[in-house]
Amino acid sequence: MRRFKKFLKITSIIFCFLLIGVYTLFVYFSSPDSDKDLLDKFDKFPQKPIIQHQKYKNFNYRTLKIIKDTNLPTLVFIHGTIGSCSNFVKYMSDNELLEKFNMISYDRIGYNYNDKYHVQESISFEKDLVEDLVKNIPSEKIILVGYSYGGPIALAVKKKLNKIILLAPAVHSKVEPMPWALNFYKWKLTRWLVPKIWKEASKEKISHIRDLQNFEQNWKSTANTITSIHGNSDWIVPYSNSEFLQNQFPKEQFELITIQNAGHDLVWSEFPIIKQQLLNLSN
Structure with a gap:
């Protein structure tokens, strides 16, 4: 005994x-990287980005930029929930992409390193911030790349752009899953265990269904051409989100690229496929 x-x-x-x-x-x-840790990710690459801390309304946020030639189109990456500008380091350090594009990535409000602000739980706010971020770039040179929650933000921009690329976009409220782990945030007894960045992500996730209902029946009102790249094994943002979009647009305006057996991590795991689709835009 x-x-x-x-x-x-x-x-x-x-x-x-x-x-x-x-x-x-x-x-x-x-947790988001500090400025130093973020720049350290580019140590081995000849092209170094610059970090800028910008202001929108009463909010400060961080941008990561590589602007080589103003005649080139600009890829503007919008991360999901949870995420940060560092999600796209692989793209912003790729030599082939750097030959064809300028690039901008940024931390959405609430996801910056040591961010004192809370997520705004509003696609409309996020859309307005993106439009402010790119206001000095000719619209015909802007390519928005929205991943996950960043997908509806990109799609909400109605201004005519060069292109919108969606990566596993969360655009349909009826198929939005609510993971059981969200209960750790919902329960007061366990909320203290949830890291700050995940508290922000939980708030945004919970309110996303309601917010989507203000937009999802009008996605087709955009004048932009759209490509959605989605894995058919994605259980975090189901593939049916992209099928929902496909049913709203004419074939000449919307293209759905299905990656067999890919999950929600496709922005990293399927980099070669996504990279090629981006390069195709420069031809």
């Missing part, structure tokens, strides 16, 4: 340390 109690005690201690370790790693890898 004593041996069994001792075994339980040791097992409990090991389990607690493992749990603390997993939680620490979870917080570390999901």
